[in-house]
Amino acid sequence: xxxxxxxxxLTGRRVVVSGAGQAAVAKLRLLLKxxxxxxxxxxxxxxxxxxxxxxxxLRHDERRVDAGDLDCAALLYxxxxxxxxxxxxxxLARRRRIPVNVVDDLEGSDFITPAIVxxxxxxxxxxxxxxxxVLARNLKATLEAQLPASLxxxxxxxxxxxxxxxxxPAGRTRRALWSExxxxxxxxxxxxxxxxxxxxALRSLLDEAASATRPPGLVSFVGAGPGAPELLTxxxxxxxxxxxxxxxxxxxxxxxxxxxxxxxxxxxxxxxxYGPSWPQARIDALLVHHARAGKHVVRLKSGxxxxxxxxxxxxxxxxxxxxxxxxxxxxTAAAGAAADMGVSLTRRGRNSELRVLTGRDVxxxxxxxxxxxxxxxxxxxxxxGKRAAAFLRGRLLMRGAAPSTPLTIVENxxxxxxxxxxxxxxxxxxxxxxxxxxxxVVLMLGxxxxxxxxxxxxxxxxxxxxx
Ligand code: SAH
Numbered sequence: 220x221x222x223x224x225x226x227x228x229l230t231g232r233r234v235v236v237s238g239a240g241q242a243a244v245a246k247l248r249l250l251l252k253x254x255x256x257x258x259x260x261x262x263x264x265x266x267x268x269x270x271x272x273x274x275x276x277l278r279h280d281e282r283r284v285d286a287g288d289l290d291c292a293a294l295l296y297x298x299x300x301x302x303x304x305x306x307x308x309x310x311l312a313r314r315r316r317i318p319v320n321v322v323d324d325l326e327g328s329d330f331i332t333p334a335i336v337x338x339x340x341x342x343x344x345x346x347x348x349x350x351x352x353v354l355a356r357n358l359k360a361t362l363e364a365q366l367p368a369s370l371x372x373x374x375x376x377x378x379x380x381x382x383x384x385x386x387x388p389a390g391r392t393r394r395a396l397w398s399e400x401x402x403x404x405x406x407x408x409x410x411x412x413x414x415x416x417x418x419x420a421l422r423s424l425l426d427e428a429a430s431a432t433r434p435p436g437l438v439s440f441v442g443a444g445p446g447a448p449e450l451l452t453x454x455x456x457x458x459x460x461x462x463x464x465x466x467x468x469x470x471x472x473x474x475x476x477x478x479x480x481x482x483x484x485x486x487x488x489x490x491x492x493y494g495p496s497w498p499q500a501r502i503d504a505l506l507v508h509h510a511r512a513g514k515h516v517v518r519l520k521s522g523x524x525x526x527x528x529x530x531x532x533x534x535x536x537x538x539x540x541x542x543x544x545x546x547x548x549x550x551t552a553a554a555g556a557a558a559d560m561g562v563s564l565t566r567r568g569r570n571s572e573l574r575v576l577t578g579r580d581v582x583x584x585x586x587x588x589x590x591x592x593x594x595x596x597x598x599x600x601x602x603x604g605k606r607a608a609a610f611l612r613g614r615l616l617m618r619g620a621a622p623s624t625p626l627t628i629v630e631n632x633x634x635x636x637x638x639x640x641x642x643x644x645x646x647x648x649x650x651x652x653x654x655x656x657x658x659x660v661v662l663m664l665g666x667x668x669x670x671x672x673x674x675x676x677x678x679x680x681x682x683x684x685x686x
Pocket of ligand 1: 445524552555603631659660
């Protein structure tokens with residue numbers, strides 16, 4: 220992001236516009252929505268500018284802008300249709316450290332003006348850093364259609380009631396009240412009786428909240444999927460918007476965390492394979508503590524919460540404390556990896572069984588039914604297998620697995636920085652060493668990515684022909 224969006228308070232501040240033609244009029248339509256003192260300089264003013272001047276909405280001066288005109292200005296817009304004159308005015312402003320916008324000149328501007336959806340005091344600003352004005356226009360049109368005209372008055376009325384709202388418990392209850400006001404009862408009241416109706420709706424909501432008892436907390440175990448935010452379920456997305464607090468694994472991607480409510484507290488209760496980690500009891504205690512305080516806790520786990528996520532233990536801790544909970548499934552790493560590889564996890568004639576196993580357990584490297592895994596055609600997704608690779612290979616070869624058994628290493632499945640390395644059981648440790656993988660890795664035993672698969676098949680056919 221090159222341009223950081225902010226809302227600048229222009230009450231009592233001066234904004235200077237250099238130029239009085241069409242380009243200036245377009246900017247002025249936006250600027251006149253603000254409380255700024257607007258001064259326009261330039262000959263041959265458009266009729267609109269003259270009438271705004273007559274109405275007292277702005278001041279217009281026929282001459283060109285001069286150094287002295289910029290004293291204490293908050294912003295300068297250069298809109299004179301004359302690049303040389305715009306450059307002159309911009310230089311004057313820059314000497315005074317006044318931010319400059321040169322109309323239609325992204326490079327020459329210190330700031331840009333977004334497309335605006337105006338429901339004062341609610342304002343939506345849309346920017347594309349100059350890359351796609353059409354997109355900005357379409358987004359604006361969509362939002363204009365979606366946001367009811369009553370949004371502005373509802374927000375202003377809400378503001379007046381802020382202090383009364385302080386008596387409603389913060390968090391879920393208060394948010395539910397506002398959401399009911401803004402999206403249901405407020406608009407209904409406003410449609411019926413205008414501002415009076417909206418005020419009454421809010422008053423009765425506050426009365427109801429005052430007499431209601433505090434709802435108990437809730438813990439939602441939510442699958443965050445392998446990393447790509449698009450792979451979240453709708454329910455997961457909605458819960459992230461509602462959460463009071465998000466307790467997440469270290470593996471949950473930052474893009475997914477971005478979707479959590481801005482002011483939700485975030486706790487990284489990380490368990491990384493080998494680094495420092497939180498003891499399970501501390502995580503359990505944290506969940507119980509916040510839920511007891513009436514909070515909605517989203518316990519966000521990478522992939523699916525029920526796959527190597529210690530879900531049962533956390534649920535048992537909540538049950539023991541009498542706290543309600545729910546589970547929202549997610550896409551597990553193996554499913555994400557298979558999608559990236561473009562192959563299926565089961566296949567007629569090859570494997571009618573899929574194993575999901577971990578390279579490590581509480582005891583260290585995990586033991587499995589190696590004989591079954593070593594059989595030709597067997598397919599397994601091996602989680603937490605990076606460090607256990609040499610051990611896994613040793614056990615499988617010992618039980619008779621072919622050294623050429625296909626194996627795919629998938630790092631950062633579903634994410635933009637994913638890496639897919641096709642190798643064999645024999646080559647696994649070397650392939651891992653060479654790849655220097657820092658992200659989470661799932662080992663897909665018995666399958667190859669589609670492109671490598673056709674190559675392997677071709678090689679095999681070529682060998683047969685040679686024989
Ligand atoms: N509940 C998770 C698994 C947690 S255990 C799930 O269902 O996916 C952590 C292990 O998951 C990691 O060591 C790695 O083996 C695997 N993993 C998680 N996210 C991954 C990703 N994006 N790409 C590859 N492997 C991943």
